Amino acid sequence: MTTVHDLRTDELGAAAPLLDRLPHARGALAFVRHGRGIAAWGEAHRLDVRGADAAARIQVWFEDLVRSAAAAGDAEPVVFVSLGFSPEDPSVAVVPRVAWRSGPDGLQQILGDRGAGSQPRPTRLTRPGTIRWSDPEQSALGYRAAVASAVQAIRAGELGKVVLSHDLTAVTESDVDERFLLGALADRYPSCWAYAVDQLVGASPEMLVERHRENGRLVVTSRVLAGTGWAEHVGDPVVADLLASAKNRSEHRYAVDSVASVLRGVSTSLDVPPEPQALVLANLVHLATDVVGELADPAPSALQLAAALHPTGAVGGYPRDAALELIRRLEGRPRGRYAAPIGWMDARGDGEFALALRGALVDGRCVRLTAGGGLVADSDPDSEVREAQVKMIPMRDALES
Template sequence: MQPITEQVNNLSGVSSLSQPLIEQYCAHSDVFFTSKENTLLAKPPFASLLVAGTKNLAEQACESLRFAKELGFNNPVVIGAVPFDVKRPAHLRVSTNVATAIGLEHLKTLTPLKKEAISEQPGAITQQPAPSIFKRSVQNALERFARGELEKVVLSRTLEVDYPTPPNTHALLKNLALKNTQGFTFAIDLKGLESSERVHTLVGASPELLIARKGNRVYAHPLAGSEPRSQDPVLDNARAEQLLCSEKDLREHALVIKAIKEALTPFCKHLHIPDVPSLVSTETMWHLGTQIEGELKDTQASALTLALAMHPTPAVCGYPTQAAFEAIQALEDYDRNLFTGMVGWCNSEGDGEWVVTIRCAQVEDCKIRLYAGAGIVTGSSPEKETLETGAKFNTMLNAMGAEMNTAQGAKQ
């Protein structure tokens, strides 16, 4: 895919390489997003903040971008985060001050970034809920499947890491980008939502592309079905091979593909979906992934419109969607808010990239809250799902320079 953001403003006149952009990021005010192809750094002043329930969010975004263009800005961009529950306020900003660069994949050819400490002292980790409670929720989900109430639900848990002084969010972002050059690394200032002067940032490195649009072409790369990586190469390969032919994981994956096909078909002239998924690896996980490509009937539907039509996919919610959503409300005892929502950007042409908000955390003052979920279907094991969510925390824990012990299920 060619860079989508070629035409976007570069008002600060920075070079077109992403490393300087990441160096210029300021945790107190900015929004940073990078994919393999594009890096965007949006700085204040922001033209407006779109927080309405997301029902008509795409229209609002479209109007605000048109208005910004009428005011003489060449390439305004909508950038930010939409929550898991689309009835909750989104955190999207219209920016006319966006610097762009090529994607992070090219970081490899630049002076290597070095991993930085995010805090002088280690943080204290608390699991919320405790693994035993998470396992009970998985068991409850299995009982719901047996009663025929639904086929899949994604259940999640969190870790709270408390530091004696505020951790360095900029260093955390750089560490994430350094290790996840194949994924989508982001940092979104959330102060507009909370009206607090303290650093409050959503930060993460998602491996999952919800949708990218460039002209009349669309791309999606849903992931579902996972195995933790192992540091032992033989075991690591064996886990990957096992995943590729796991009946349970293929069934879990197929539900996601079915829903995405239903969501995208009305918009597309052609939609290419491979018959079988392939393996996707991150630093910490193996996943089953399907590379979907389509051609739009027309370019009326923006990347944000398409993303909202797809969200929440069964990769983060379950199947059927409403039953899964209700099961999540009943079984999770915390507020997901932005976790398992979407993060990304969209320009006035309607082009953009939206990724699933996973492998992420919220940094607030001296606390970092990490999130991880796993798809549960008939055949899932409470023990294995706890280990899987534990392994998913490692994307953030590694970047934080933190570690949980094996008993807590987060070791590789």
């Protein structure tokens, strides 16, 4: 088999009916795929935190809010969370004032005043206009040198895999409307998870963890991606070449093992397919493995699971500590919330967290894109530079559409 099938099939078409609910150009909160998901706005409560215990502090804070809402007879809150990649990076959690969910029963408002006039009139959707591109800190040549250094370290036996990234900055003519980016990404990449939390906007192909209830069971799923291919020329056999690539399969196995080792510790059963499949997206192909299990009781929340998994071998490397040290040394700047868990959770602890990939941090007219790739002993620096550029195409196209 050469193509990954969705864990749960929900082909509903464009996400516009849900994203159209977002009334403002900034402050969007969203997590949408195939037209289903959740979109919200406003800040009823917010927590900004740093440190190795950031997720744990957010969990306690949100549980307190859930208890307070129950005591007051208010609607159960939901929380959007975007964790920092490292303890030094900022993490943010937002409980929105208004939230809408789209599912099998259509659009439903789950938070906020449901009375007449509660839905504000949306402001006009605007385009960013002319765009100027630049390397913010590390040029493509600098990134290539960093990749070459990392590959040398791997071949010397210092570690097995590391994931390196670099940035690209866009300065736009007008302030960027987050809804414009979300809509373009959701329409062009419907099988990805279009996300927005605190100015971090993107469309991730990689579901780090989902916790949901199914036929009385508490189910955990994770879509692991590592290993990438793309067509340099029309007619290139991308899927077949990727599936046969020893380099990409080695990179992928590190990522799968890092996820499975964590989930086995909290699951009563776990299915880890022995062979990856090919996930075909609009502009490239990934090796993918869908891991599915049943959680033991009592089960960690979706946020706790995401924190336990992060950073997987798909965004950090192996061994973890050696990879993170090399990332700090060679990238030369904080990752912020790039490649970290981003998603939402409800009052029961169910939720979804993707990895914050194929996205950008939006700050008015400045947009910072970040992308990279996994490196193993057989990695070629020139190919890795090209891969990072290809992974920026979704956001570049969204800005320029």
